Amino acid sequence: MDKLKNIAVLSSGGDAPGMNAAIRAVVRDAVNNGIGVKGVLRGFNGLIENDLIDMTKNSVSNIVNVGGTILYTARSKMFMTDEGRKMAYQNCLKNNIDAIVIIGGDGSFRGALELSKLGMNVIGIPATIDLDIACTEYTIGFDTAINTAMEGIDRIRDTSTSHVRCSIVEVMGRNAGYIALYTGISTGAEEILIPERKESAMIASIITRLKIAMKKGKRHYIIVNAEGVGNSYELAKELEKETGIETRATVLGYLQRGGSPSCRDRVLASMMGVSSVNALMSGKRNRIIVVKNGMIKDIDIEEGLNMKKNDIDEFVNTTFGVESK
Numbered sequence: 001m002d003k004l005k006n007i008a009v010l011s012s013g014g015d016a017p018g019m020n021a022a023i024r025a026v027v028r029d030a031v032n033n034g035i036g037v038k039g040v041l042r043g044f045n046g047l048i049e050n051d052l053i054d055m056t057k058n059s060v061s062n063i064v065n066v067g068g069t070i071l072y073t074a075r076s077k078m079f080m081t082d083e084g085r086k087m088a089y090q091n092c093l094k095n096n097i098d099a100i101v102i103i104g105g106d107g108s109f110r111g112a113l114e115l116s117k118l119g120m121n122v123i124g125i126p127a128t129i130d131l132d133i134a135c136t137e138y139t140i141g142f143d144t145a146i147n148t149a150m151e152g153i154d155r156i157r158d159t160s161t162s163h164v165r166c167s168i169v170e171v172m173g174r175n176a177g178y179i180a181l182y183t184g185i186s187t188g189a190e191e192i193l194i195p196e197r198k199e200s201a202m203i204a205s206i207i208t209r210l211k212i213a214m215k216k217g218k219r220h221y222i223i224v225n226a227e228g229v230g231n232s233y234e235l236a237k238e239l240e241k242e243t244g245i246e247t248r249a250t251v252l253g254y255l256q257r258g259g260s261p262s263c264r265d266r267v268l269a270s271m272m273g274v275s276s277v278n279a280l281m282s283g284k285r286n287r288i289i290v291v292k293n294g295m296i297k298d299i300d301i302e303e304g305l306n307m308k309k310n311d312i313d314e315f316v317n318t319t320f321g322v323e324s325k
């Protein structure tokens with residue numbers, strides 16, 4: 001095995017609080033082990049356009065507590081083409097890059113897998129607020145996002161109770177209901193609508209339950225709606241029209257994705273960053289760093305991407321300590 005001389009690190013896809021902590025750990029651990037590090041700007045776009053910067057231990061000072069990503073991020077359309085990937089690979093060779101650490105979600109790892117097929121060694125670090133990567137129990141950013149959303153819902157609950165209203169709070173998650181599930185449970189929401197269970201959004205049954213609850217004397221009715229389920233403003237209009245109960249919708253939006261990372265996100269991101277460098281130093285190729293049964297491990301990237309997310313029922317059961325049948 002040739003000695004590892006230079007690696008690159010990039011962030012890709014939607015940003016997530018804790019990405020900076022992961023970048024910092026990769027840079028510091030690599031440099032401490034005599035490995036040069038380049039930072040690639042704007043995800044795979046930077047690799048295609050040869051937009052790389054030298055990273056030192058100082059260039060990652062004062063970022064462990066900062067949201068977003070100092071390397072910027074993108075969802076690169078060009079990288080989805082053969083031509084784009086070849087250009088990216090050529091730039092890796094030009095910069096003497098032996099391996100790339102890719103911090104991002106499922107889509108970014110699919111891109112990384114294609115790059116590995118051209119001969120580049122890739123290591124993925126899972127980061128997305130959506131928690132929707134099948135091979136890992138944890139993704140960087142989820143903890144911060146759910147705490148931000150939870151605080152938002154708590155506030156909406158105060159005003160909702162004061163006015164005796166129904167409130168729909170839309171949280172992020174185009175294809176995944178984990179943010180809705182966690183924030184709904186932690187705020188005692190009356191309804192949680194998630195894309196994995198389309199039937200959760202059956203309007204007729206929501207109307208019935210809403211009417212019964214208010215009749216019984218409830219002073220608010222909180223519906224946490226994952227963005228992938230449907231338009232919250234439309235739903236609010238329809239519920240108000242059908243029940244006569246004042247209903248308001250709030251879309252929490254991008255404020256869930258920004259902000260200073262939680263302690264859990266900072267620690268896990270740091271551990272995953274160090275693990276990625278360790279994996280490379282021990283000669284591993286094409287891996288994803290994952291949390292499995294609470295432990296940090298690495299698995300083959302292709303194997304990881306072929307995994308399917310557990311059925312949401314099983315997720316709820318294992319998360320909340322109920323045995324699956």
Ligand code: F6P
Binds near residue numbers: 128129130172173174
């Ligand atoms: O980061 C994940 C996510 O927040 C999804 O929940 C959401 O659907 C998507 O990103 C939106 O991101 P953008 O508008 O940046 O494409």
